[in-house]
Amino acid sequence: MATPAPASPHVLFTAVRRADGSTGDLLVSGGRIAAHDPAELPGGCVTVHAAGALALPSPVDAHIHPDKSTWGGPWLSREPAATLRDLIDGDVRARAAITAPVEERAGALMDRAVAHGTRAMRAHVDVAPVHGLAGVRGVRAAADARRDLLDVQIVAFPQLGLLSEPGTAELMEQALSEGADVVGGLDPVGIDGDLHGQLDFVFGLAARTGAPLDIHLHDGGPEGIRQVTEIARRTLAAGMGGRVTLGHAFAVAELAGAELDAVARLLAEAGVSLVTCALGADPVLDPARLAPHGVRLGVGSDGVRDAWTPFGDGDMIARAHLLAYRTDARTDAGLAACYEAVAQEGAALLGLPASRLETGDPADFVLVDAGSVAEAVVDRPVPSLVVRGGRIIARDGRLLRRG
Ligand SMILES: [Zn+2]
Known part of the structure; x- marks a missing residue:
């Protein structure tokens, strides 16, 4: 059964691989990218371990x-x-x-x-x-x-x-x-x-x-x-x-x-x-x-x-x-x-705001098993997580139950 999406408006994705190959933490708050490697966390923050998965802006x-x-x-x-x-x-x-x-x-x-x-x-x-x-x-x-x-x-x-x-x-x-x-x-x-x-x-x-x-x-x-x-x-x-x-x-x-x-x-x-x-x-x-x-x-x-x-x-x-x-x-x-x-x-x-995983961008991204963007394009991984507006909406190619 799919894991329910965190209900908190604050989610810290840990050990996220970035396009430059580095790995760090990504804080999402109120549907947007709030910080990379934050020194402090907001109250009630939920943690999701990305385990080195690559974050790609959603297609x-x-x-x-x-x-x-x-x-x-x-x-x-x-x-x-x-x-x-x-x-x-x-x-x-x-x-x-x-x-x-x-x-x-x-x-x-x-x-x-x-x-x-x-x-x-x-x-x-x-x-x-x-x-x-x-x-x-x-x-x-x-x-x-x-x-x-x-x-x-x-x-x-x-x-x-x-x-x-x-x-x-x-x-x-x-x-x-x-x-x-x-x-x-x-x-x-x-x-x-x-x-x-x-x-x-x-x-x-x-x-x-x-x-x-x-x-x-x-x-x-x-x-x-x-x-x-x-x-x-x-x-x-x-x-x-x-x-x-x-x-x-x-x-x-x-x-x-x-x-x-x-x-x-x-x-x-x-x-x-x-x-x-x-x-x-x-x-x-x-x-x-x-x-x-x-x-x-x-x-x-x-x-x-x-x-x-x-x-x-x-x-x-x-x-x-x-x-x-x-x-x-x-x-x-x-x-x-x-x-x-x-x-x-x-x-x-389509006239949408860019999602480049930079601070202030909409938190619309996917996590995939790949070492780089180039490798992801060649390997075509199914996203382990799909995040929209900071909310996890799909896991391993399946939509999560919607409330
Ligand atoms: Zn056509």
């Missing part, structure tokens, strides 16, 4: 689809798919056959993510006439029931197309007034065949609601870069720097050398962030190539055990491993940069 999942997931349910067999449209159509058919409600499936995936350390997620949730707002409502209900465990942002995501799917634009408006936090978009050219039409709508809705914008962009090659360039131009013109994100951005990931440097400079200047999911054979954005230009790069799971993919598990330490593997990270610095993208870049992308 963030910057791109996930909980409404599509079958997590916690029976195995789903996938149909063959040759194109993006095949995947979209197969998803609609599969979803019609799944009987478990969105709230149950999304909640099971959130529990799994939290138990493996995730402190926050940005959930892209389908908004389309065939689904109505059932996804947004189900994911919101699952998130509300777990508001003490993680932060969830919901993106109203036009998975079937926006202008090309009549009725979707009206549902997007409604979603933003009924629980969605972020305006989504999808391949303005590849799916809608109307670059300016889709961008007029999503930038307009973002301006009217004050919501950030997060666009899936699978379109590759020069056509993809034309869309990236136009989105950067509009971001600057609208004064939305820091509030616009491109998911996948395969067109950017395909670039190298001077071409990549030029696009990276453009994105950094405009304040357009990127998210990569390090998926299968798809092009992957490399933190080592983007960070020097100041481009914010978050990392996400994308689909987890849904009609699109049998893979994924909501574990963002494992996702840092995939990013490192796909980008051929070898040095300790390169491996640590992949975790930096997962934890710090993700938090910044």
Whole structure:
């Protein structure tokens, strides 16, 4: 049986390994990091022995689809798919056959993510006439029931197309007034065949609601870069720097050398962030190539055990491993940069306070069996403890009983 979390607002974690390799004590008070190696302890302080486990800032999942997931349910067999449209159509058919409600499936995936350390997620949730707002409502209900465990942002995501799917634009408006936090978009050219039409709508809705914008962009090659360039131009013109994100951005990931440097400079200047999911054979954005230009790069799971993919598990330490593997990270610095993208870049992308385990930071961290961040990225340990706001919420991959 899981050990109950300490009820005291003051917890001293002893023998905690830090990123620099040193070991010391960490005092948490009122949900924040209060001191390293404190000389005095507050009254009623509870002690938790970390036994040399490494403390890592809790990871963030910057791109996930909980409404599509079958997590916690029976195995789903996938149909063959040759194109993006095949995947979209197969998803609609599969979803019609799944009987478990969105709230149950999304909640099971959130529990799994939290138990493996995730402190926050940005959930892209389908908004389309065939689904109505059932996804947004189900994911919101699952998130509300777990508001003490993680932060969830919901993106109203036009998975079937926006202008090309009549009725979707009206549902997007409604979603933003009924629980969605972020305006989504999808391949303005590849799916809608109307670059300016889709961008007029999503930038307009973002301006009217004050919501950030997060666009899936699978379109590759020069056509993809034309869309990236136009989105950067509009971001600057609208004064939305820091509030616009491109998911996948395969067109950017395909670039190298001077071409990549030029696009990276453009994105950094405009304040357009990127998210990569390090998926299968798809092009992957490399933190080592983007960070020097100041481009914010978050990392996400994308689909987890849904009609699109049998893979994924909501574990963002494992996702840092995939990013490192796909980008051929070898040095300790390169491996640590992949975790930096997962934890710090993700938090910044979602507008959350940084958790770097420094005094005053939110006490959101995990303890893992590893000697260094680089080793953790390679070994993918399950956190022995997950701490949120100073409270232990999971142990050895399992949520603790909630009171
Ligand atoms: Zn996605």
